[in-house]
Amino acid sequence: MRSRWGALFDLALPLIATLLALLVGAVMLLFLKANPLKAYWALVVGAFGSTNAIAETLVKATPLLLVGLGICIAFQGNVINIGGEGQMIVGAILGTWVGLHFHHWPGWLMITFALTMGFVGGAIWGGIAGALKAYFGVNEILSTVMMNAIAVQLMNYLLRGPMIDPAQAAHASKIPQTARLEMAYRLPRLVPTRLHLGALIALILAFLVYLFLWRTVWGYRIRAVGKNPHAARYGGIPVKKYVVLALLLSGAFAGLAGVIQVYGVNYRMITDGSATGFTGGAGFNGIVAALFGHLHPIGTIPASILFGALLVGANKMQRVAQVPSALITALNGLVVVFVVSSEIWRIRRQRRRLAAQTEKEETTEEETTDYTD
Amino acid sequence: MRKKLYVFVAVLLVAAFVLAACGKSTPAPAAKTEAPKKPFRIAVVLPSSINDLAFSQSMYDALVAVQKQMGGKDAMQFVYSDGMYKVDDAAAAIRDYASQGYDLIIAHGSQYGSSLQEIAPDFPNTSFAWGTTVDTFGMPNVFAYEAASEQGGYVNGVMAAKLSKSGVLGVIGPIETGDASRYVQGFIAGAKATNPNIKVNVTWTGSFSDVSAAAEAANTHISAGADVLTGTAQMVVGAIGVAKEKNVLWFGTQADQSSLAPNIVVANQVYHWEVVLTKMIDMIQHGKLGGQSFTINLKNGGEVIEYNPKFNLPPDVKKAAEDAIKGIEDGSIKIELKK
Amino acid sequence: MLAKLLSASVLIGILASGVRLATPYLYAAIGETFGQRSGVLNLGVEGQMLLGAFFAFYVTLVTGSLWLGLLAAAVVGALMGLAMAFVTVNLQAEQGISGIGFYLFGLGLSDLLFQKLVGTVKTIQGFPPIHIPVLSDLPVLGPVLFQHNLLVYVAYALVPLAWFVLNKTTIGLKIRSVGENPQAADSLGISVAAVRYYTIIQGGVLSGIAGAALSIGLLNVFQQNMTSGMGFIAVALVYFGAWRPLGVLGGSLLFSMVNALQLWMQVVGVPIPPDLAVMMPYVLTILVLMVTVSKVRAPSALAKPFEREG
Known part of the structure; x- marks a missing residue:
């Protein structure tokens, strides 16, 4: 019974940390002469207050979850992927291109094909970083940072030129965007809100990633390479291939997140010249969501919903309290810092328990957690 | 145990999904009763800060001006969401403002069009405006607005060519598209019409916000011999800082940038969106919610060339500028834009 | 077109602007080098830079003193570092993620304070270029190296200083041993926490x-x-430089020179879409690193929190 409370404590810990961060945020709100209680009430209502609010939260959580799943794979393979933004963009470009190039396909076929292409696009972008690391000794933090910038310029180039909406090409104000996808090609809505099938796809994939990592040989090898590459090499695992695979898959999920943003939300690609304009920052925030979910695919589900709720609610708060959106960004940062700092209490508790277990040698009902190290 | 808990939470979530899917949702009809005494309510979504001395500020300033014209807060109220460079967040904001029954919702960024196209049909009694473009999607409740930025660009180009001693001008743009592209084309046309031998060097920084790229572009232009610079987008403040230090001349656009460097800013093309805003408000109050596109230009007073009073502009240059303005207004000067 | 690009004045222009552009990268990347050598990955550099930039600007604007502005930037950077150190050393938080948190915090707070305290974009009189007597008149070298502002010179002076501190002093030895093997360092009586607090x-x-x-x-x-991404580039340059100040210098110069080159290509009218030109420094940095394979290993304890056994 005690451990159940402990598990609940683990789950509540990020919430407590979030509340503490919001408390600091309240000081900033007072500084801006806004009423913190009113503002935070707006945050809650904005995230959960109506069907539409919940739908918006889930729409926001979808790319976070998908990117987060990729991050789980990367972390298990002990590689750091901060190239989610670029991978989302490349996945979206490839997926959008096929949707605009081929006409009159049955919707389900095009959606399947386009999502696959998005997956492939992200896999290419992530795989390049993996190959650079495995075969050329280029650190993945360096390559993914650089490749984010490259992807943005690639997007700008394509959306200004080769992929521009023909209607825009005729106007004087050539807005850098592609044409709209055919109605049939759009991801179906689940409820009459913006909530689309992509959310469900992400949810199913979370379970599949869990099975992949812990129930397949490939998953096992990625984790083995991540834990100890030397031991893995002695065990006969081709380490380099699995480093590439980890980054490739990590990128693939980000690419899928990108193409789903297009097919589920925007129905076209648009650029404002920056990565975040298109990705909404999910390439970065997905990393945070994965960590909040203890780098476990299933844990990432509630974590990305919580984080999505925070982002959606905070924007609502901006509108109600009429505070600059810069406050929301700062608050977002505070929450990340507080939550990541709170982890120490979970880890300490876990260590104590492990220590107690080894002492007693009685591991009857408790399963050791196999998804954290 | 903990794993079980996760699975439990996950199952709960799936259940929530299904429930949400089955549940009846309320599409939030925009309940808007137009009592005559009620103030006109506007919500605006802006891509950058309201104090960017460029695109977003031009709209914010216009709203403040319209509010004053209409007689203060009792007659017109407005709310804003700034820094909405994430297209997705902007869409959520637009939808939220619409469901709150604002009379006019302005999506001030060409990247918001797609979102508006989705949202506007759900709120047939609410009026939307999208800039900068001419596209209303054929919807009866969407206005479009844009700036003929090439016109002010042309006038700035005329003055720049007259003032340059080295015969080299430098242009710093963000991404070669939209408003920025038109301004730059106008500037080049004006400069070349004034002095066919003049050289106009153009750099694009690949970003609207990269201040240091804009600054380094300015440095590069100056090293390449340019003694007059211009540029567009919010990042140009970096270039103005460099121009001030190196003492080369600057022409601004979108907002009045004279205050940044009073000694070297010659003139600015300033957008006065209030010209189209007042028209839209008037139409909405008379029951027409959209379906029309507006352009601000020199002739209708939506674009004004503001000379920096602290800069000693030679009379012949000012005359050339005034002639160019007249020519554009009466149609004798035509500016060809790239197709 | 290409001939124009190869003219002497253009080459001097490229070199001079490369030297100037490298300055912010040098400061940030050398700071990050010290952190990583002691085993701390700080992804929050961008946020620290933004707060430093804001406070330097604001204090200079209010007091009129550039030196007070510079001091303010250093102090606010130190405070951000202190918070980061507390979170990563005492609370043993995941370093990469907490860095992203500090980045977002700095990004938001600097903008918020700017809107509330300054209100609108303003210019100030910054550090003026110092023409070093005699040297600045040298052909080629003069404009490239000796006509910059004070902060540029200091940045380059930091490179040998950082090399010296890291390789020739006891504090450098402590930093390196904490980054390679914190357990061993600890057993030798070196305070891992103190060293990491210092470097962060x-x-x-x-x-x-x-x-x-x-x-x-x-x-x-x-x-x-x-800063629009410069802080992240600075972190990447630490990897490029393989955790050595000289390597960081090489990376910063390469990145900045290519950036200067692409601007010049646009100015002289090389027919290349501007987006692809802007890509160049990023692509080239990767390519150069690919062909000059570095055998240098990362500090063993990089990004790993340290806790004493028992």
Whole structure:
């Protein structure tokens, strides 16, 4: 019974940390002469207050979850992927291109094909970083940072030129965007809100990633390479291939997140010249969501919903309290810092328990957690 | 145990999904009763800060001006969401403002069009405006607005060519598209019409916000011999800082940038969106919610060339500028834009 | 077209602007080098730079003193470093993620304070270029090396200094041993926590000054998100330089020179889409690193929290 409370404590810990961060945020709100209680009430209502609010939260959580799943794979393979933004963009470009190039396909076929292409696009972008690391000794933090910038310029180039909406090409104000996808090609809505099938796809994939990592040989090898590459090499695992695979898959999920943003939300690609304009920052925030979910695919589900709720609610708060959106960004940062700092209490508790277990040698009902190290 | 808990939470979530899917949702009809005494309510979504001395500020300033014209807060109220460079967040904001029954919702960024196209049909009694473009999607409740930025660009180009001693001008743009592209084309046309031998060097920084790229572009232009610079987008403040230090001349656009460097800013093309805003408000109050596109230009007073009073502009240059303005207004000067 | 690009004046222009552009990267990347050598990965450099840039600008605007502005940037950088150190050393938080948190915090707070305290974009008189007597008149070398502002010179002076501290002093030895094997260092009586506090705070100070080098050195303005990714590039350059100050110098110069080159290509009218030109420095940095395979290993304890056994 005690451990159940402990598990609940683990789950509540990020919430407590979030509340503490919001408390600091309240000081900033007072500084801006806004009423913190009113503002935070707006945050809650904005995230959960109506069907539409919940739908918006889930729409926001979808790319976070998908990117987060990729991050789980990367972390298990002990590689750091901060190239989610670029991978989302490349996945979206490839997926959008096929949707605009081929006409009159049955919707389900095009959606399947386009999502696959998005997956492939992200896999290419992530795989390049993996190959650079495995075969050329280029650190993945360096390559993914650089490749984010490259992807943005690639997007700008394509959306200004080769992929521009023909209607825009005729106007004087050539807005850098592609044409709209055919109605049939759009991801179906689940409820009459913006909530689309992509959310469900992400949810199913979370379970599949869990099975992949812990129930397949490939998953096992990625984790083995991540834990100890030397031991893995002695065990006969081709380490380099699995480093590439980890980054490739990590990128693939980000690419899928990108193409789903297009097919589920925007129905076209648009650029404002920056990565975040298109990705909404999910390439970065997905990393945070994965960590909040203890780098476990299933844990990432509630974590990305919580984080999505925070982002959606905070924007609502901006509108109600009429505070600059810069406050929301700062608050977002505070929450990340507080939550990541709170982890120490979970880890300490876990260590104590492990220590107690080894002492007693009685591991009857408790399963050791196999998804954290 | 903990794993079980996760699975439990996950199952709960799936259940929530299904429930949400089955549940009846309320599409939030925009309940808007137009009592005559009620103030006109506007919500605006802006891509950058309201104090960017460029695109977003031009709209914010216009709203403040319209509010004053209409007689203060009792007659017109407005709310804003700034820094909405994430297209997705902007869409959520637009939808939220619409469901709150604002009379006019302005999506001030060409990247918001797609979102508006989705949202506007759900709120047939609410009026939307999208800039900068001419596209209303054929919807009866969407206005479009844009700036003929090439016109002010042309006038700035005329003055720049007259003032340059080295015969080299430098242009710093963000991404070669939209408003920025038109301004730059106008500037080049004006400069070349004034002095066919003049050289106009153009750099694009690949970003609207990269201040240091804009600054380094300015440095590069100056090293390449340019003694007059211009540029567009919010990042140009970096270039103005460099121009001030190196003492080369600057022409601004979108907002009045004279205050940044009073000694070297010659003139600015300033957008006065209030010209189209007042028209839209008037139409909405008379029951027409959209379906029309507006352009601000020199002739209708939506674009004004503001000379920096602290800069000693030679009379012949000012005359050339005034002639160019007249020519554009009466149609004798035509500016060809790239197709 | 290509001939134009190869003319002497253009080459001098490229070199001079490369030297100037490298300045903020140098400060931030050398600070990050110290942190990583002691085993701490700080992804929050961008946020520290933005707060440094804002406070340098604001204090200069209010007091009129560039030196007070620079001091303010250093102090706010130190405070951010202190917070980062507390979170990563005492609370043993995941370093990469907490860095992203500090980045977002700095990005938001600098913009918020700017909107509330300054209100609108303003320019100030930043550090003026110093023409070093005699040397600045040299052909080629003069304009390339000896006509910059004070903060540029200091950045380059930091490179040998950082090399010396890391390789020839006891504190350097302590930093390296904490980064390679914190357990062993601890058993030798070195306080891992103290060393990491020192390197993280120093990194914060240098990142703050990197921001100041922009706002009161090179650009003379502040605007929201004015670093637009430079902090992340600086972290990447530490990997490029294989955790050595000289390597960081090489990476910063390469990246900046190629950036200067692409601007010049646009100015002289090389027919290449501007987006592809802007890509060049990023692509080339990767390519150069690919062909000059470095055998240098990362500090063993990089990004790993340290806790004493027992």
